[in-house]
Amino acid sequence: MRIGANPARRLIPAYTPHRLGVASLVYVPELSGYFADMLPVIELHLHSLRQNTCEVFDLLVLDNGSCLEVKDRLLDYQKEGLIDWLITSRHNLGKTGALNWMFSAMPNELLAYSDCDVLFRPGWLEQSLAILEAFPQSGMITAQPDFLPLVDGSMKAHEQMDPAEYEFGDYFPPQATIDEYVLGLGNHPRTRERLAGKPVRLATRRSNGVQAVIGATHMQFLARKAVLAMTLPLPATLGMSPEEDQVLDKRVDDHGFLHLSTLAPYVYHMGNQVDETAIAAKIAIGQVTPPTSGSPALEGWPVGWRFLAGLAQKSFLRGFFRKLYNRLFQIYSQ
Secondary structure, three states, X not given: XXXXXXXXXXXXXXXXXXXXXXXXXXXXXXXXXXXXXXXXXXXXXXXXXXXXXXXOEEEEEEEEOOOHHHHHHHHHXXXXXXXXXXXXXOOOOOHHHHHHHHHHHOOOOEEEEEEOOEEEOOOHHHHHXXXXXXXXXXXXXXXXXXXXXXXXXXXXXXXXXXXXXEEEEEEOOOHHHHHHHHHHOOOOHHHHHHHOOOOEEEEEEOOOOOEEEEOOXXXXXXXXXXXXXXXXXXXOOOXXXXXXXXXXXXXXXXXXXXXXXXXXXXXXXXXXXXXXXXXXXXXXXXXXXXXXXXXXXXXXXXXXXXHHHHHXXXXXXXXXXXXXXXXXXHHHHO
16 A cells, blocks of 8 residues: 655656766675775775766775675765765675676766775876777776786787887886785785886877776776676676686677776775875875765756755754655655
């Protein structure tokens, strides 16, 4: 039985997504051992993303079977305005399984993916978009130079780039950039030895001089949703599988799209610790507040109604407006 009319009918406009959507994947099964310090990492990840992204965007966070404390904290972040869409799963869907969900669900034209332990620096989006526009066949663009492509030697799409439009060469990144990259992978001596004295491959668009490193990583990247849609569904049988991760790379490459990355590190892979590099970024960010761009759903409303809508979002008045709404609903439904 229904009493009265649903007040949402014809009165409340639907939300209009932004051009850019960011997807972040969280998996913290316990706050001990390897995961003991993950809450500060996730907090810095979210704040740096909000503070250092030059374009208004929608943020979707998928919790991939984390413990209750993490789920509760993510819900708090959503209430604060850091997260737009929050999906919590009782099960671990696997990384590629979660990518299937996120890339299928998000309605945005451009999608950026990030692990929840990535710190974003100013310029990450500007530099990624510059590459996206200069290289029409861009597939995945990482805002950090890729030294160790996940599919070593098997990517072929860049071989089809026209030498009349692009110039190719070797690029030797600064030692500090290499050190930071190695640190983000666990600071293993073998990784450092593998990279010592070796350049990365560089492509330059002749018409405008925009440069990009050939290669991209899975921890963070920007892509057109239309490109990612061509790769779905991805196989998902394990929580984390390098082999299943490489299916995404292979399908992007098979469709003729490029793996590219920026010359400078505009993101930093924190891992499971807020180290000195992350602390310095945290100090630079300072006090972060939720975005204040306003809800697109209120565009076109009279000034008076928008003022009341703003009052209704104040925490100390929200309870009063909720009670008023419920009482008015009872009156008009009789």
